[in-house]
Amino acid sequence: MITLLYLFLEFFKTGLFSIGGGLATIPYLNQMADRYGWITHQQLGNIIAIAESTPGPIGVNAATYIGYEAYGLVGAFVATIALILPSVIVCVIVAQMLAKFSKSKVVEHLFRGLRPVAIGLIAAAGWSVFKLATAFNLQLSPASFIISIPALVIFVVFLVAMQLKPLSKLHPLVYIVIGGIAGAILQL
Amino acid sequence: MFQLYFTFLKIGSLMLGGGYSMLPLLVRELVDKKKWTTEEELLNYFSVAQCTPGVIAVNTATFVGYKLKGIWGAILATLGIITVPFALIVLIAVALSSVWEYQLVQNIFAGVRIAVAALIISAVIRLFSKSIKDWFSVLLCVAAFALMVFAGVSPIFIVLGAAIVALVWGRVKP
Numbered sequence: 001m002i003t004l005l006y007l008f009l010e011f012f013k014t015g016l017f018s019i020g021g022g023l024a025t026i027p028y029l030n031q032m033a034d035r036y037g038w039i040t041h042q043q044l045g046n047i048i049a050i051a052e053s054t055p056g057p058i059g060v061n062a063a064t065y066i067g068y069e070a071y072g073l074v075g076a077f078v079a080t081i082a083l084i085l086p087s088v089i090v091c092v093i094v095a096q097m098l099a100k101f102s103k104s105k106v107v108e109h110l111f112r113g114l115r116p117v118a119i120g121l122i123a124a125a126g127w128s129v130f131k132l133a134t135a136f137n138l139q140l141s142p143a144s145f146i147i148s149i150p151a152l153v154i155f156v157v158f159l160v161a162m163q164l165k166p167l168s169k170l171h172p173l174v175y176i177v178i179g180g181i182a183g184a185i186l187q188l
Numbered sequence: 189m190f191q192l193y194f195t196f197l198k199i200g201s202l203m204l205g206g207g208y209s210m211l212p213l214l215v216r217e218l219v220d221k222k223k224w225t226t227e228e229e230l231l232n233y234f235s236v237a238q239c240t241p242g243v244i245a246v247n248t249a250t251f252v253g254y255k256l257k258g259i260w261g262a263i264l265a266t267l268g269i270i271t272v273p274f275a276l277i278v279l280i281a282v283a284l285s286s287v288w289e290y291q292l293v294q295n296i297f298a299g300v301r302i303a304v305a306a307l308i309i310s311a312v313i314r315l316f317s318k319s320i321k322d323w324f325s326v327l328l329c330v331a332a333f334a335l336m337v338f339a340g341v342s343p344i345f346i347v348l349g350a351a352i353v354a355l356v357w358g359r360v361k362p
Contacts, residue, residue, distance in 0.1 A: 015241065015242045018241060018242060019240075019347065020238060020244075021238065021243060022244070026308070031343065045301035045304055046284075046301065049301065050277070050280055050284075051277075052307065054204070054273065054276050055200065055203055055204055055272060055273055056201075056203065056245075056269070056273020057244070057245040057269070057273070059242070059243040059246075060245075060274070064281075065277050065281050068281040069281065073278065076274070076278055080274055083242070084243065084270065086241060087241060087242030087243060087246045087247050088262060088263070088266055090240050090242070091240055091247050091254070092250060092262055094236065094240055095255065098232070098233075098236060102232070102235070102236055105358070106355065108358075109354055109357070109358025110355060110358075111239050111354075112325070112358070113324075113328055113350050113351065113353055113357065113358075114354060115325070116325040116329040117329065117331075117332040117347060117350040119315045119316055119320065120329040120330065120333040120336070120346075121332050123309075123329075124333050124336035125308065126308035127333075127337055129308055130308075130309065132305075133298070133301040133305040134302065151298075151302055154299070155302050155305060155306055158303055159306045159309060162306060162310040163310065171204065173204065175306065176307075179301070179303030180296040180303075181299065182302075183297065183298045183300060184299065186295075187291075188295055188298035188302070
């Protein structure tokens with residue numbers, strides 16, 4: 001029961017403070033993996049992959065999955081509703097003054113500052129998934145870890161491919177499937 | 189009213205990979221087929237949805253639902269968009285927990301995580317080159333990264349701190 005309360009609070013916070021879409025929820029999910037036993041960091045990496053390759057918003061998918069792992073079907077439901085509740089409340093309020101909101105100087109200033117911070121936070125989440133994906137015997141110290149060379153090579157190939165013109169248009173699912181096949185063949 | 193729910197149910201089950209993939213689907217369903225709104229208005233909602241907290245797809249659904257049918261419209265549209273993804277993820281979670289012991293499954297996911305890391309970093313590169321244009325933004329972005337990775341500061345405090353800095357900076361240098 002107390003788990004449900006924590007699930008609700010954590011996902012409500014995530015919904016309220018993640019700005020810039022589903023990827024922006026990852027830093028908060030990462031923090032949950034640190035603090036609670038609901039999921040491991042490894043599982044979080046899997047969840048992001050599953051969320052990217054199934055229909056629906058990434059943040060919602062992740063909430064459902066983590067909620068399920070923490071407290072079964074009820075947990076999935078509570079986490080999902082908690083994540084979307086702040087959005088719905090804020091958006092209904094904003095919808096009533098939409099014209100004012102989109103022309104407001106304060107909002108403009110706020111987002112000029114919040115957007116780069118959201119990108120920095122997503123980068124930090126990307127860094128932790130990178131460590132997880134390429135390290136052997138992961139010790140969760142921030143600075144030092146031993147990199148597995150095959151994993152690093154695959155990472156670099158993927159990253160370069162994603163920046164090149166025709167390949168950058170490919171759906172994320174394509175990369176996820178290729179990654180899975182490589183993982184099975186090379187026994188990563 | 190239920191048409192609203194089922195339209196968003198359809199959009200929720202067709203959108204793959206996050207809020208940005210939602211826009212073309214919304215245009216097709218809401219503007220071309222149902223004629224509930226115009227493309228221009230939709231784009232307006234979509235850009236505000238990116239500046240409000242939370243998941244972009246949920247925000248957009250709330251806006252469109254609210255504009256069409258008030259508060260119940262907002263709730264139904266939002267529930268519509270999450271119904272199918274919710275059911276699907278629960279099924280996957282159940283299935284995955286029963287095959288997780290197999291070495292093959294773990295190897296596959298080890299490879300998948302590499303792809304995910306590359307996808308996130310790639311998204312960061314894209315967002316950075318698109319929306320970071322001055323030194324103030326570079327500084328904020330790097331500071332947020334460093335505070336989280338090296339100092340382990342909670343993202344909530346980083347976001348709140350940035351909001352204050354941004355408001356003050358907006359007054360000093362409009």
